[in-house]
Amino acid sequence: MQQFKQLTDRIWYQTPVSETDRPIVAVITGDERNLVIDAGNSSRHAALFVDEMEQQGLGKPDLVALTHWHWDHVFGMKQMAVPAIATHRTVDEMRKMMDYDWSDEALAERIRQGIEIPFCADAIKLEFGANRDIELVLPTIRFAGQLEVDLGGVQCLLRQVENDHSPGSALIYVPQDRVLFLGDAMYADIFSAKWNYTVEQTTRLLDVIAEYDADYYVWSHGEAMPKxxxxxxxxxxxxxxxxxxxxxxxxxxxxxxxxxxxxxxxxxxxxxxxxxxxxxxxx
Ligand SMILES: [Zn+2]
Structure with a gap:
């Protein structure tokens, strides 16, 4: 059962689900607008998150920021139905997925070609069942390097960071609440035949993360981890x-x-x- 938790004054998040690979979805609540972090892995997931926000009296999402392009972070975009922000690299990778067929046969074929992995294919089947009405929507606000978003009374810094898991990922830092969203950047490259970390990418990632001082570090498939x-x-x-x-x-x-x-x-x-x-x- 997913829970919806308050982390700080401005930040709420929904806990992840490992079987269906649902990542943490979070919201930073500003005086003027709400920024949701990641769109969830399906329309159902996104709808559940938006319901929870409303039940807590937080209003609706106004913007979505994507940490990276992997299916479990972006398939809820259509349901969120608000403008999304992502790095150019994330958008490029999403564009490649636009024409994909999500049937069992197509998933099996992509696994054979080495561009999909069994873990994701199984999670997609479990999340969607037979009815895979997956429609990708591309982010409309694209950046490289960094971007600041003013939500009214609270700022969010988006920072592109290279890493082994997903090139062109974004970290999201909320200085006022001292929270850093890591997305999946700290995880290994799980799309190669042998799961791996490289010295170069991990060193660079840790150096970038060290620039931000936080009380909580949010791992998309884990928890809001104390410092x-x-x-x-x-x-x-x-x-x-x-x-x-x-x-x-x-x-x-x-x-x-x-x-x-x-x-x-x-x-x-x-x-x-x-x-x-x-x-x-x-x-
Ligand atoms: Zn990922």
Whole structure:
């Protein structure tokens, strides 16, 4: 059951669903207008979010900002029915999806071609059932670099950031409420045969994120993570980057070096992260 929660004075969000790959959808409520972050993975998802907003007396969405182009963040656009903001790169990728057929056969064919993955295909089937009335709507406000949106009494900064998961993603920062929306930027590249992080992209991503000081860091398929927990994640990634460089991507040596630094065995999380970096080093 999805919950609708208040995070700060100005920010509310709806919790994600892993089976259908529904990401967090959030709203930043201004005095003049509301900015919704991501459109949800279907019309049903978007409609549920808008209902929740109304029930809480927050009014309606006025704008949507997309963190990136993946289906689960954009298929609710038509239902949201308001202008959307995205990076040029996100719009370019969405444009490629415009003509896609979403039948079982077409999904299977794209998996065969390596441009779709079973996890997304299964989630699409579960979210939509047999009736896949998927109609993509392109964002009308496009930017590169950064963009500031004034909602009246609260500003939002959109910042394009490169990362392994989805090139041309946008981070969204609300300085007044000290919240940074990460989208999926912190996740690995899950569209390659071997899931991976690269040293270059992750270093650049962490350097950009470090420019923003927040109390909460919102992971689209996770939670609104408090600062101290997020700092631990960053430490893990920075350490993994260091050992990947030192061991030139050789996994056994990376494990040994990492154990030496932390002076204990690796957690499942750390083990997985090192494997992703080793995969990235072979790209
Ligand atoms: Zn994604």
């Amino acid at each position: 101290d927990a997020f700092e631990q994640e960053v430490r893990l990634l920075r350490q993994a980057i260091e050992v990947t460089k030192q061991a030139a991507g050789k996994i056994s040596e990376m494990r040994r070096l990492y154990r030496e630094v932390v002076e204990r065995d690796l957690t499942t999380d750390e083990e997985e992260t090192l494997v992703f970096f080793a995969n990235g080093a072979k790209k």
